[in-house]
Amino acid sequence: MLRLDSAGRAFRRRPVFSGLDLEVTPGTRLLLAGGNGAGKTxxxxxxxxxxxxxxxRATIAGRPAGSPGARRLVGVALAPEQTLCGRLSGHDNLLLVARMRLSTREAARVVARVEEEFGITDYARVPANQCSAGMRARISVARALLGDPPVVLLDEPGRSLDTASRALLWAALDRRPGLTCVFASHLAEDRTRCDRVLAMPVRR
Ligand SMILES: Nc1ncnc2c1ncn2[C@@H]1O[C@H](COP(=O)(O)OP(=O)(O)OP(=O)(O)O)[C@@H](O)[C@H]1O
Structure with missing residues (x-):
């Protein structure tokens, strides 16, 4: 489902990671582990x-990462507290993304589903910039799951979430056993939630 071949990224010639080979089969939950600056994000x-x-090279189901074909397959929550449009309600943030992929009726249906799953039906009605960081994180993670993409990429999804919200997140992922999930986390409990760990060393 997801593949890296000799993948490397450097900033100003300083490598963050290099020579990374990885194959992630459908339905796998892969945890990216490593200290601050290891390159998870x-x-x-x-x-x-x-x-x-x-x-x-990085590919999603054989399509180059970032290509329109790959983007269609991937739900993303990177910096989940910061990526909502602040003036729109959480609900409208969700609808905006759902309508890019789905008919109006289908968009309304999938938005209602994730709002219920993540317990955000009520506060998704106020502007996102009036929500707490944890509320925004819940909306962002819900947004990544809209329309059940086969792959989700989550950057520290539990960082701002309380215990109950983290339980909602994992329950939502558990309801999608075929989902391929790559997520970064510093939380020790998340090691028990994944099938594989990619340990990324911090390069000095
Ligand atoms: N846009 C950028 N320009 C220059 N350097 C960058 C840029 N983005 C990231 N880096 C560097 O790349 C390295 C990896 O950063 P990254 O954010 O991927 O780490 P991380 O593992 O996600 O860390 P954390 O656990 O703190 O979130 C760091 O040394 C960081 O300074």
Missing amino acids: TLLRCLAGTLSLSTG
Whole structure:
């Protein structure tokens, strides 16, 4: 489902990671582990296609990461507290994305589903910039799951979430056993939630 071949990314010639080979089969939950600066967010951004690799290749179901074909397959929550349009309600943020992919009726249906799953039906009615960081994170993660993409990329999804919200997140992922999930986390409990761990060393 997801593949890296000799993948590397450098900033100003300083490599963050290099020579990375990885094959992630459908339905796998892969945890990116590593200290601050190890390159977890950088790798997620390269898979999402918002940043390009310096060397090598990343593909999603055989399509180059970042290509329209790959983007259609991927739900993304990177910096989940910060990526909503602040003046729109959470509900409208969700609808905006759902309508890019789906008919009006289908968009309304999938938005209602994730709002219920994440318990955000009520506060998704106020402007996102009036929501707490945890509320925004819940909306962003819900947004990544809109329309059940086969792959989701989540950057520290539990960082701002309380215990109950984290339980909602994992329950939502558990309801999607075929979903391929790549997520970064510093939370020890998340090691029990994944099938594989990619340990990324911090390069000095
Ligand atoms: N746009 C950028 N320009 C220059 N250097 C960058 C840029 N983005 C990231 N880096 C560098 O790349 C390295 C990896 O950063 P990254 O954010 O991927 O780490 P991380 O593993 O996600 O860290 P954390 O656990 O703190 O979130 C760091 O040394 C960082 O300074």
